[in-house]
Amino acid sequence: MSINVNAIKYGILFLLLFSLQSKAQSVKLFNHISNEVYTLHSKVLNQDRQFYIHVPEQDSTKPNKALPVLYLLDGENHFHILSSYINYLSHFKIFPQVIVVGIINIDRKKDLTPSHSTKTYDGKEDTTLKPSGGNEQFLQFIETELMPHIEINYKTTSYKILAGHSFGGIATINCMLTHPDMFNAYIAVSPSFWWDNNYMLKLTEAKLAKLSSLKKRFFYSDGNEGTFFHTDLLKFDSLITNRKLKGLEYMYKNYPEETHMTEPIVAYFDALRFILRD
Amino acid sequence: MSINVNAIKYGILFLLLFSLQSKAQSVKLFNHISNEVYTLHSKVLNQDRQFYIHVPEQDSTKPNKALPVLYLLDGENHFHILSSYINYLSHFKIFPQVIVVGIINIDRKKDLTPSHSTKTYDGKEDTTLKPSGGNEQFLQFIETELMPHIEINYKTTSYKILAGHSFGGIATINCMLTHPDMFNAYIAVSPSFWWDNNYMLKLTEAKLAKLSSLKKRFFYSDGNEGTFFHTDLLKFDSLITNRKLKGLEYMYKNYPEETHMTEPIVAYFDALRFILRD
Numbered sequence A, B: 001m002s003i004n005v006n007a008i009k010y011g012i013l014f015l016l017l018f019s020l021q022s023k024a025q026s027v028k029l030f031n032h033i034s035n036e037v038y039t040l041h042s043k044v045l046n047q048d049r050q051f052y053i054h055v056p057e058q059d060s061t062k063p064n065k066a067l068p069v070l071y072l073l074d075g076e077n078h079f080h081i082l083s084s085y086i087n088y089l090s091h092f093k094i095f096p097q098v099i100v101v102g103i104i105n106i107d108r109k110k111d112l113t114p115s116h117s118t119k120t121y122d123g124k125e126d127t128t129l130k131p132s133g134g135n136e137q138f139l140q141f142i143e144t145e146l147m148p149h150i151e152i153n154y155k156t157t158s159y160k161i162l163a164g165h166s167f168g169g170i171a172t173i174n175c176m177l178t179h180p181d182m183f184n185a186y187i188a189v190s191p192s193f194w195w196d197n198n199y200m201l202k203l204t205e206a207k208l209a210k211l212s213s214l215k216k217r218f219f220y221s222d223g224n225e226g227t228f229f230h231t232d233l234l235k236f237d238s239l240i241t242n243r244k245l246k247g248l249e250y251m252y253k254n255y256p257e258e259t260h261m262t263e264p265i266v267a268y269f270d271a272l273r274f275i276l277r278d
Helices: A005-023 A075-091 A135-153 A167-178 A195-210 A227-243 A263-275 B005-023 B075-091 B135-153 B167-178 B195-210 B227-243 B263-275
Strands: A038-042 A047-054 A067-072 A099-103 A156-165 A185-189 A217-222 A249-254 B038-042 B047-054 B067-072 B099-103 B156-165 B185-189 B217-222 B249-254
Touching: A038 A135, A047 A075, A047 A135, A067 A075, A067 A135, A075 A099, A075 A156, A075 A263, A075 B075, A075 B263, A099 A135, A135 A156, A135 A167, A156 A167, A156 A263, A167 A185, A167 A195, A167 A217, A185 A263, A195 A227, A217 A227, A217 A263, A227 A249, A249 A263, A263 B075, A263 B263, B038 B135, B047 B075, B047 B135, B067 B075, B067 B135, B075 B099, B075 B156, B075 B263, B099 B135, B135 B156, B135 B167, B156 B167, B156 B263, B167 B185, B167 B195, B167 B217, B185 B263, B195 B227, B217 B227, B217 B263, B227 B249, B249 B263
Parallel strands: A067 A099, A067 A156, A156 A185, A185 A217, A217 A249, B067 B099, B067 B156, B156 B185, B185 B217, B217 B249
Antiparallel strands: A038 A047, A047 A099, B038 B047, B047 B099
8 A cells, every 4th residue: 555656746735736826815815625636556456546635624723633534435536525515514523524535436337236136227237337346345445555644644533434325335234234233334325236136135035133232323325216116215214114223313314306317416415414414 | 805915925925835835746736635725804804815726737727717716615524625626626626616715714604604593493482593594795895805816816717716615605595695796506415404404495485486486406405304495405406397497407315325414525526517418
């Protein structure tokens, strides 16, 4: 594991840019969103991995305050949206401050799928799914390489959240069930339960049966995405509700006005509100 | 009117930063949100004014495509949220591309209030409201200085949207009623109708009576902000609805789960969806 030296170069340029900008400002601005892309070589995945990092403005009365960390899958899609929510709402003391790490995909069909399958939701063969089933390895990258990197370089509390959408949703649930010690809270927006003949519903049933408690906060949701999609979410919600797991605080929300791609905008806000509520 | 030369300096540094970053990227990233602060000297207001500008990624098959412009009040609060919505949703072809200009406040109590008053919503005297009533002058700055600046420097269509929250909401409605040629569409999130003994409700009633058509799109909303606030919105909605103005496409939405400060997150998304729907 090594930090790409370019990240340092960009950091210096960024500081230069930011300090020059500050001079021109007559009002104190709090809502700078980082666009920097950091790179870390992963031995586990045998590739360079890239991610965004957003660190909220420091309160000058509490410098270097340790902050929780939100690890966000599909970072290239949703990082700026979540970071701007956290910036705005923490500035007005509605949310606590949270560091956001937005992991950028190389092959989401490989990294975010918990099992191997080459079939799409309608049963068709899809050759781009050949590398699927790499989620276990990807979670190992997060646990043994990315998390230590973040914890060395930023002042963090032990509270960690994992968030994902679609394939990222089943990856998030897979992580909760198979590595329950990695995170304190989970967000699964429109998890793709159709994957591999409902692989994740079956795994949920099997794993939940062996758990007596799950001290987590967990938000899951779906939109207006077709009957099969919603039916799967209702099945999942029944599994969770019927198990009555000690310590599990969960919320299921359906958004009938949202499509698969618009839902993250409202669902991530509700999810953060639920998870960060105290 | 002049462009602060620092803006050019930052622009060059920014390009340098971005081009270096690009080299390290193995995936094409579309969601860069500008943090640059531009400055323009306003003769109308006799002060330097600052604003953010977000220009969506250019489609390489249609370079220099002319884009509509959204002028956003309280830019320091909501610019990054709206820009990230537009980036994400236009990337997935759900929204059209729109340039966002986020105007940063110096004294919002002066610039965004349509009349002079020194009383808060509960009737108390507030000395910080002494300069209030500057909205007319502020709109002149937008019309005669900011808009020409944007139109010279960016490739724009003639379609323009004005958006504001709270005092920015009454400023938006004031603009629609008193300068109906400036914009094509308006967003007023939680407009502060309580201002100056319902000044804006009275103005709406008077102005609407003289209008036979208003070819605009108009979104307004409120949250869970107390009975007086909601009653005012209902009165305003009745005025609009009863007038049956030709060409006016409007939507009123109430968000019972949102407070005054959380509402912009969901309301701006719904508003953009309504206004940009085709």
